Amino acid sequence: MKETNSMKDALLVRKMKAEDPIELPMDDMFFDKLHDKIMASVEKTEVKPVSKWEKTWVFLDQKTAWRAKARKAVKLSIAAVTMTIGLSLLNLSLNFYQQAQYVRENINKQSIIEAAEKNPAAWSELMTYQNENDFYSEILSQRDIATFTEVDQVLSQSL
């Protein structure tokens, strides 16, 4: 397959060379004329002195391999730093979310306990038995506040 491809490449290159559309004038007169035209322009021009800046620029410009490597290194570093920052932010936001969730749950529990202590019977009637807080309501419906507090403590410790 590779051989076929390289054969195709060689054929294509040969074909391109054979079908070269560029035709230059062959006579020396033409090129003498062009040469004279160029030299007439050059006569009006001076070789410019080189400033230090230009020299430095050219030096850096010629280090194409260095430039390519440096560019690659910079790109990789930027990618690594971006990924690290991204992952850190993700981790931070996850922690923040978990803490906020924990606090919210505690506040909810507290408000349930408070509401239940005030009017346990009404609370139990209002509640639907669809989430974990229903468990507390169930206990409250039995007006057994002591048991509820005990269970809450045990659950809190186990968590």
Next chain:
Amino acid sequence: MKRENDQDLKTDLELIDEVRKGNRSSFSELVKRHQRGMLRLSMRFMKDMDLAQDVVQDSFIKAYEKLNLFEGRASFKSWLYQITVNTARNKLRENRYDFSNIDDVHLSVSATAENGMVHAAVSEIIQTEVDRLPFKQKTALVLRVYEDMSFAEIAEVMECPYDTAKANYRHALLKLKETFEAQSELRKWTEDVGGFFMEMNAKFAEAE
């Protein structure tokens, strides 16, 4: 005459040194040596002899002005070609020439009486597809195929790393190959369909 022969024997670097010392006539020898190659290269981009000559003239003027910036790390030819390619590109941008415009291209078709049409078509397809390539790919292809330059030299002309020059050439070749394969499939299909209609016509003629 003797002086001319002396100039002939000198290397590019020796002539450049003389120009730097103020000998303008040494630059004349450099122009004589490189103007053909530069004109050929310029023609590949400009497609017009007058414009190509302007590019060559501007390139030589730039080269003369900035001769002190040439440090001799690359060959003088590569440096001149680099200036020519950049000048041609700037000229094309200025004139907003369409890279794919080949209406004015003078095509040299070595066609025989029998397959003249096919040859002309192939040459035209090649030229159209080469002109459609992105500038960098076209430059790499032109320098490699028509100027027989090594990838190291192409990298110098294009001011890019060796691998980039090679990749540009490979991409260009791949695109051309794909186009040719598609074209040959199309031709085959056309021939098949053409054959079918010919057969149908013959049958109608027989029936009549």
